[in-house]
Amino acid sequence: MTKTPSGLQELRRRLCLKAKSDTQWRFWGLYTHVCKPEVLKEAYRLNRRNAGAAGIDGRTFTEIEQAGLDAFLEAIRQELVARTYRPTRNRRVEIPKEGGKTRVLGIPTIKDRVVQGALKLILEPIFEADFQDHSYGYRPGRSPHQAVHQVEQSLLRGYTQVLDVDLRGYFDHIRHHRVLAKLAQRIQDPEVLRLVKLILKANGRQGVPQGGVLSPLLSNLYLNDVDRMFTQAKAVTGGAIRFVRWADDMVVLVHRDQTRWMAPARRRLTEELERIEVTMNGEKTKVVNLDDRGCFGFLGFDFRLKVARTGKTYPLVIPQSKKRIALLRRVTWLLRHHRDRTVHEVVGLLNPVLRGWVNYFRIGNSGRTFTLVKEEVEKRIRRFVMKNQHRRGFGWKRWSREVIYSRWGLYHDYQIRYFRTVSPSG
Numbered sequence: 001m002t003k004t005p006s007g008l009q010e011l012r013r014r015l016c017l018k019a020k021s022d023t024q025w026r027f028w029g030l031y032t033h034v035c036k037p038e039v040l041k042e043a044y045r046l047n048r049r050n051a052g053a054a055g056i057d058g059r060t061f062t063e064i065e066q067a068g069l070d071a072f073l074e075a076i077r078q079e080l081v082a083r084t085y086r087p088t089r090n091r092r093v094e095i096p097k098e099g100g101k102t103r104v105l106g107i108p109t110i111k112d113r114v115v116q117g118a119l120k121l122i123l124e125p126i127f128e129a130d131f132q133d134h135s136y137g138y139r140p141g142r143s144p145h146q147a148v149h150q151v152e153q154s155l156l157r158g159y160t161q162v163l164d165v166d167l168r169g170y171f172d173h174i175r176h177h178r179v180l181a182k183l184a185q186r187i188q189d190p191e192v193l194r195l196v197k198l199i200l201k202a203n204g205r206q207g208v209p210q211g212g213v214l215s216p217l218l219s220n221l222y223l224n225d226v227d228r229m230f231t232q233a234k235a236v237t238g239g240a241i242r243f244v245r246w247a248d249d250m251v252v253l254v255h256r257d258q259t260r261w262m263a264p265a266r267r268r269l270t271e272e273l274e275r276i277e278v279t280m281n282g283e284k285t286k287v288v289n290l291d292d293r294g295c296f297g298f299l300g301f302d303f304r305l306k307v308a309r310t311g312k313t314y315p316l317v318i319p320q321s322k323k324r325i326a327l328l329r330r331v332t333w334l335l336r337h338h339r340d341r342t343v344h345e346v347v348g349l350l351n352p353v354l355r356g357w358v359n360y361f362r363i364g365n366s367g368r369t370f371t372l373v374k375e376e377v378e379k380r381i382r383r384f385v386m387k388n389q390h391r392r393g394f395g396w397k398r399w400s401r402e403v404i405y406s407r408w409g410l411y412h413d414y415q416i417r418y419f420r421t422v423s424p425s426g
Contacts, residue, residue, distance in 0.1 A: 012121065083191070113213050124217055147245075163262065164297070165269070166284035227245065300361070328380075
């Protein structure tokens with residue numbers, strides 16, 4: 001397995017240690033590291049591993065490697081060293097959302113992804129030292145499962161008054177001058193700041209593109225003062241308030257015995273967001289009382305309290321119904337648009353979709369949802385084969401489940417797995 005070069009690992013480790021030991025230190029001389037061949041090569045490797053579609057120039061990883069990877073990376077290095085590099089605009093891709101809305105992704109070219117990846121490799125360890133424990137989104141060694149686990153543990157310990165926060169078009173409204181100012185608090189390298197500014201300005205006057213390699217780091221940095229505010233609020237209130245954030249998805253949790261802190265917490269959050277020109281969606285942001293049969297959503301899961309047969313109350317964490325419906329619609333679309341394929345070919349298309357969905361949701365109390373999904377997928381694959389044979393029905397007597405899962409190879413690992421997650425203290 002290919003690993004990050006030891007020299008780069010050591011550099012990142014030293015940057016992080018210095019940032020932690022001196023919180024006022026401003027780093028200089030970083031641009032030289034961004035231009036190093038080993039940094040560009042590692043940035044390419046990480047992007048290659050994540051695959052992804054081609055940018056606006058249409059060039060793919062395969063085409064670049066066939067033409068010569070070393071020459072490709074050396075050309076990028078020469079442009080960076082000569083200060084002639086200019087990012088191209090992203091390819092815009094619209095992803096449908098519920099309610100007829102769309103999410104616009106910005107897909108950079110592979111060349112731009114390499115440059116952004118190199119910047120991220122150098123900047124990330126510096127700002128990781130400043131980020132707060134309750135921020136989980138797109139950070140090394142952190143996962144959505146850890147964020148969900150933290151919310152679940154908070155509910156279990158009595159934090160049942162929840163402010164479910166929805167930000168209005170967060171990524172599209174990030175102000176470039178503000179994020180550059182936040183970068184400059186730690187970075188005293190004009191060439192690095194200039195390069196980041198070029199990347200930001202290549203796709204408009206404000207916002208960071210969802211799909212950009214550098215965007216997650218910049219979006220976390222933009223909200224870091226909000227995270228700090230809640231770290232302070234936890235100390236001031238004696239632990240009455242907790243906060244969990246994944247990118248722009250966030251929840252404020254207040255202990256049931258100290259609900260008086262909810263209004264001040266909401267007010268302070270509003271003030272802090274207004275300072276950076278981010279607004280909450282008033283229609284979707286709400287206070288939920290889980291002790292009064294309330295429910296809220298976070299990272300695709302619904303959270304509510306349930307009373308066990310023993311009389312104890314515990315958090316019920318299940319996949320949101322809209323996520324299950326979206327998966328089944330995807331299954332139906334794949335079957336409908338590949339009627340000319342064999343069952344084994346179609347199963348080959350379905351399995352990665354099912355595996356990815358199940359691996360994400362296989363925590364909490366997803367068992368009942370998994371049963372529904374498994375039965376629906378089996379039903380639809382049966383119907384697909386029967387239609388291809390110009391038969392009616394679902395073939396319940398014709399094919400056993402052993403045939404479907406063993407011979408056809410349909411994905412069937414729907415077990416819940418309780419990952420041992422190491423959550424930040426508190």
